[in-house]
Amino acid sequence: MGLYLYIPCNGTTKINQMKKMYLKYALGMSFMMLFCFVNVSAQLDLPRGSQMAKVSQRVGITDISIEYSRPSVNDREVWGKLVPYGMNNLGFGTAKESPWRAGANENTIIKFDDDVKVEGKDLAAGKYGLHMVIHEDNKATIIFSKNYKAWGSYFYEPSADALQVDVNMTNAPHTEQLTFDFYDVSANSAIASLSWGEKKIPFKIEVDVANVVLADIRTKLENSPGFTRQTWEQAANFSLNNGGDLDEALRWIDATIAGQFFSQKTFNNLGIKSRILAKQGKTGEASTVMDEAMEYATIFETHGYGRQLIGQGNKEKAMKIFKMNAKKNKGQWPVDFGLARGYSALGNYKTALKHLQIAAKRAPDQPNKDAIAGFLEKLKKGEDIN
16 A cells, blocks of 8 residues: 655745655554564474474373474484583573483473473373483483473473483384373373483482372262262272271262262172271271171172182181072072082082072073083082182
């Protein structure tokens, strides 16, 4: 669009003043147009040479993720050249000495949903910029920086470090594009690793799963999941089996038995309460509660409890449970199977064989028939079927 300027004919001075005003206006408009062009260009999402990637792993209920860019080797020497040893002045930014950004482009970001240990050292939940210092002796220092929003390592400040750990680099098959992954995942830990070129940099991450889960349970019990009896039963059972506070577990299971709108006595919740009491050393109370639990047991719950007792080495009590089930549910599946297991546990294979033959006729499906056929052969050889 053209700019039309009216200049009155009343002297040279006024003409010069108007020309200066026009020049300032034109320069200002040009600057604004240039700024707008750069700003719009910077917002474009264009392909990159080192493409973005994200990898995640759950340990227990804790999610761990790493977001990074993946440069390629491209026939270059990586360690000591492309990734120089030690701290280096990158020639830009505020940092005079910078580690390697453990990737390309922006910060490599690692995120932990809960508190963890890295190489045995505590690290709080949160996001961190992940940096590395590579050493000539095949070791690496891994840095977790609280500043995860900066670009690369150009603005690295040691004062923002949340944690540093030293690890050993290992030789590995060639990896063309830089890759983070997780392996050796267990119930409470995983190994995170950076692979590039012919090297791998692993670091171990551990989670206190039981305490993380128990903290999550306490929160959920105060919200919508806490409006069902089964949630409280699961909470008490998890605490019992994972080193939780037994008094707290007992309060949780008691809530399922009485006192709440959802409370109802069941074999399951009374059985959990019995086990909690037994673990507290209150064996008399535990036995009384378990006797009450049996009043609510289904035929299959009774059968399962008998098998549990055999597994615990309490063969005589298991036999009593199987007999009780047979008396209460005469002629039904799987009471004779239970009697066969009970007699077999006691070494009375002849009587066990008789009841197992009856069970074979009452088996409801082919998988059970096939299993029983195998057990029949064992009993004929004088072998225990438990």
